[in-house]
Amino acid sequence: MSATHLPALPLGTTGMDITRVGFGSWAVAGSGWFFGWGATDDDESIAAIRHAVASGVNWIDTAAVYGLGHSEELVGKAIAGLPEAERPYVFTKAGLVWDVANPQAAPRRIMKPASVRREVDDSLRRLGIDRIDLYQVHYPDTGESLEYAGGGFGAVSPNATPLEEFDRLFPAPVRPAHRSVLRRTRREPARR
Numbered sequence: 594m595s596a597t598h599l600p601a602l603p604l605g606t607t608g609m610d611i612t613r614v615g616f617g618s619w620a621v622a623g624s625g626w627f628f629g630w631g632a633t634d635d636d637e638s639i640a641a642i643r644h645a646v647a648s649g650v651n652w653i654d655t656a657a658v659y660g661l662g663h664s665e666e667l668v669g670k671a672i673a674g675l676p677e678a679e680r681p682y683v684f685t686k687a688g689l690v691w692d693v694a695n696p697q698a699a700p701r702r703i704m705k706p707a708s709v710r711r712e713v714d715d716s717l718r719r720l721g722i723d724r725i726d727l728y729q730v731h732y733p734d735t736g737e738s739l740e741y742a743g744g745g746f747g748a749v750s751p752n753a754t755p756l757e758e759f760d761r762l763f764p765a766p767v768r769p770a771h772r773s774v775l776r777r778t779r780r781e782p783a784r785r
Contacts, residue, residue, distance in 0.1 A: 617654045620633070626660055626691070646671070652684060653668050653683055655685045656729075688732065690702075
């Protein structure tokens with residue numbers, strides 16, 4: 594199957610032009626972990642990723658915590674062997690660290706340098722690539738200890754930085770994607 598052309602737009606000032614739709618790999622991570630979506634078939638997940646890329650999608654979003662590394666492994670298998678010019682951008686994330694002994698426990702938010710270095714190395718190994726095109730932070734919070742782990746999924750520290758300060762601290766290309774999520778998490782109930 595040959596790739597279809599999809600319109601792309603610049604991603605801020607990164608120099609990357611990305612398609613308006615990407616492949617989000619949270620759900621392919623399967624079950625057996627705190628935020629699992631349920632059982633999945635690895636071969637079907639890999640085929641879905643490959644189909645998205647063949648259909649013109651030029652970026653895949655994943656995270657170390659999705660399936661406790663399993664999502665990154667599946668993305669790695671799906672893109673293995675693609676020529677560099679055909680490989681989609683790979684975006685992954687750091688900052689949520691799980692307890693290997695208790696996969697059903699909520700991951701902890703940790704951004705200590707040694708932890709991030711370990712996460713980068715582990716992600717590169719699982720993905721089978723030598724560079725991560727966009728490395729993101731899960732649930733950035735500029736106003737709390739980097740080890741804040743209270744409250745469970747979606748919880749916001751009572752000491753969290755107000756949106757106004759967030760806007761000053763982060764450059765404009767970052768703000769639009771996170772602003773609505775932060776506003777809903779901090780001040781508004783989720784809309785359905």
